Amino acid sequence: MPPRSNPTARQQRLGAELRKLREDAGLSTEQAAALLDTKRTVITSTEAGRHGVSPERVRRIAFAYECTDQALIDALVAMCGDRVHGWWEEYRAVLPSTFLDIAELEWRAQGLRVSTITHMPGQFQTEEYARALFRAAIPPLPATEFEARVAHRVQRHRTVDRPDAPPYVLVVHEGALRTEVGGRAVLRDQLGHLMEAADRDNVTIQAIPFSAGAFPGSGQSILYARGRVPRLDTALLDRATVGEFLHAEAHLCKYRLQLDAMQRIALAPEESLDLMHAIASQL
Structure with a gap:
């Protein structure tokens, strides 16, 4: 080759x-x-x-x-062979390669565990919510890349929507649920979108309320993708510019433990839905 x-x-x-x-x-x-x-x-x-x-x-x-x-x-x-032409390939040469790598990682994962602290998870962001996030970038994004980032972000839902979708577990902080990205109406629609996602059989959503106080992993968002064997798991840490892919067993163990701890202190899925409904009703 x-x-x-x-x-x-x-x-x-x-x-x-x-x-x-x-x-x-x-x-x-x-x-x-x-x-x-x-x-x-x-x-x-x-x-x-x-x-x-x-x-x-x-x-x-x-x-x-x-x-x-x-x-x-x-x-x-x-893992062999040439690049698979998944939906993300249409953005090659338009977006930074990390965006495509994240989409492929999610698509091929056997299971996904995600934690978000300040914003909604990329896999479930509405178009208007994504637009508001990318509009806040400094310096402002060029128009073509701005539109491409929004379209790519919204299409990430394909990973959890497809018939053979992997199990998806989200732990989201109350701060992300309440931050009015794009305004009250946009957040209300976003919360409704997230609550609809919680109805899927492969999706589990748990919220960490403000009352939980400090907890491991409170300073960053994490995406943990399970591989075909544990050795091939990957942890992705959210960064403002480029995501960091981690493969070392010490790192994987650390972020598994962090996600475990976050799930233990988070509300049960039913209680999490109640919190989202309560927040949405206040908007």
């Missing part, structure tokens, strides 16, 4: 996992190249996600590295 100039986050992750397999086997890049009858530069390029690998090649690499975790090997094989 020809080298890629701009590998996606998913392609980079596959390369990183192949590097971990090599390191777990105690092999240098030179030793791995000799085992696989290739050049050291091919090994390093593959591990950087710049050189594609076929399913057969991944299985050969796993065999050469003496990996016996069949579930992991199968999961890595499923």
